[in-house]
Amino acid sequence: MISYFIVGSLLVIISIILSSFSSRLGIPILLIFLVLGMLAGIDGIGKIDFNDYSVAYTISNLALAIILLDGGMKTKFQAFRIALLPALSLSTLGVIITSGLTGIVAAWIFKLDILEGMLIGAIIGSTDASAVFSLLGNTNLKEHVNATLEIESGSNDPMSMFLTTILISTIQNKYPTYVNFTVLLHLFYEFGLGILLGCIGGWCICKIINRLKLAHSLYPLLALSGGIMLFSITNLLHGSGILSVYLCGLMLGNYPIRNRFEILQMFDGMTWLSQICMFLILGLLVTPSDLLSIAKPALLLSFWIIFIARPLSVLFGLLPFKKYSKKELLFLSWVGLRGAVPIILSVFPMMAGLDNARFYFNVSFFIVLISLLIQGTSINFAAKLTNVIAEKMCQPIFRGGISFYQENSWEILIYQIKIGSHLSNVPINQLSLPRFVYIVAIFRKNKFVQVVSRNVLNCEDIVIFIGKTSAIFKLEKLFNS
Template identity: 55%
Template sequence: MSNINLIFLIVSVLLCLSILATIISARVGMPLLLVFLGIGMLAGEDGIGGLSFQDFEVAYLIGHLALAIILLDGGMRTRMKTFRVGLKPALSLATLGVVVTSGLTGLLAMLIFDLSLLQGMLIGAIVGSTDAAAVFSMLGGKGVHLNERVSATLEIESGTNDPMAIFLTITFITLLMNPGDDWYSSLILFAEQFGIGLPIGILGGWLFAHTLKRLDLATGLYPLLVTGVGLCIFAGANMLGGSGFLAIYLAGLMIGNSGSRHLLHILPVHDGLAWLSQIGLFLILGLLVTPHEMLAIAWPATFLALGLIFVARPIAVVLCLKPFFHFSWRELGFISWVGLRGAVPIVLAIFPIIAGVESAGLLFNMAFYVVLISLLIQAAACLGWPSG
């Protein structure tokens, strides 16, 4: 019993500290997700808390649950008009853009860390996608004012690029563990991620949205029902081989645009759930990392992060958007800069550890360091970007 109470005490203290730290974050202009991550690291074994947490499977589970809730909330807050405006450029970035970013970053990692080609491509795939939690948090922050097309492109990209990142990560893990395998099975995996996740998300969300209008429940039950149905769609898509992340984002989109009067009660509660998910996710990831192990790779990982931010992401954005969608150079610059990395790369970096890939610990620390640099440089600078 005393151990249970100790766990409750630690969790409640960390939650309260994270929430109160948002006041300081707002005053000094520090990204909130970096604050949550920092508190987790301070509570960890190298910090003042001294807590030892190395359960990657638990972190993997919590990471998936938290990201699902964040994407559900993000989908419900995306207007269908906005979705139509930004869909085509966002899908270009979510597919080809992830491939280009991952490839260039992987080549850079191979050169900097003296890795094999497949190891370099694996770290490129892990950090190749933007993060929904980081992007939604930044776009919803004070001081960020964007035109609709840019905002829509960034939101939809971050909500739909996980299937490509997962596909690339699993592909390179498979090739590293089984060098004789071909690409055919990997291409089937990619087709399944999109081909199953997309219809399940749209159809499941549409059916529930119409059912929601006919229900008469106690006010407090509607948000819980939406959460339950969203997680059912998420889990069902995953079990069938599709992308649960894509499915739950699209389900949220359908629910949020249903015009149901119950959304008045649902959205405020889900705002709190999304915040709780972000705080819990980044606290866990902060506890998971061992900072002194990152010191050995600090300089090369910094060069890798800067290469991703200033070379790989901008090239991918220009190639995907400039020839087809006629964004201005100023808009392209902002979209390039808001290629924020966050929880998704760290969660993906757990995949090689669970699979038993050689040097998986190094890959995890590299991904974590890239996320730190991204939040330190990109998110902080975005808050001061001129309106447009």
């Protein structure tokens, strides 16, 4: 048991160290975690023989719940107002189109029965929230493009999961091979229950957090435990736990909540740990030598998804919406990132005992590798090429709550006056600060400067503000006007 702890902690430490090279090398950090897991596996230098699919499935689901809870908390209601309908179209119709086109070609390439080909299509039909949230976090995209990708990745897993389970049941002859009313009713039930429990559960968790007086470090644990419990209950009731935990995070992130910044800070760390553990375990689960026999046809199928199936699903999914330019549609097509979810879904056939289960897993894993390698490494280039990068906003170098009441009604923000900023050489008394926003300190070349109205702000000054939460957006406008 002790050796497992040593190996596990060593793998996490190596993953964290290697993550610092990710941006320099232009390699997605999730790909590094995945490859490291493969190197530690049975065919790699670690020689770890791990093949417990039920454990991998459980840990991956827990990790995915934490990632989606954090992703939902960082998604603003404004994003839903901007891109809800287009994103929902991509997460339903888009997944069906991608899965169908992929399934037909998969059956032809691998010489499978059409239902088996469709099963492969369903497994890899959705984009992955962990990959999208991770890779888009450092790219400043246009608001409606970013919102579309975030909401799509957070809401398209239920459709892919539904199609996968239906096809597995069909192959096992538990359901007829056609879609009937009962199947459609179950789909609406799964989506509806996920939405209902996610919104109600998130609202209840907000109320509980705001009413209880606890040690400050317990609030993040309460929010995390509440989200995971909601995820589990929704799954137990055969709803979409993935959708419910994402919406729970959305409620937590957009309503007044006690100790918001402590919660966000802990969620950041937990999300990183979840991504590391999930991709390491999924990497351990695969036997790299098994991928060689399916490499050529799987590579061909990967290219079909990237260059044909995903673009067609975006084209038809967003056809009713005229807000996207051709270049934006091209970028949305390119960011059809596959990640942890297809690998997790590929475990379903193994747990169901299907004959070609290991084959489905290997194909899905290979396609995820290619997606992260080709699409993941080129996102910034694609964003520049298609002109979807927005003007970089001036962000505070620190932001935190200083009130421990029901909501953080007062906050502290620290900004640095950048070279070339329009606020450089401006006297403090001419700043036109919003009401209830005050400068409390200035640091210039690591020395404290007394705050008086006639003082002039210089480049690279560190300025500390205190303000009411309701007025902070006006301060952000001041720095970015």
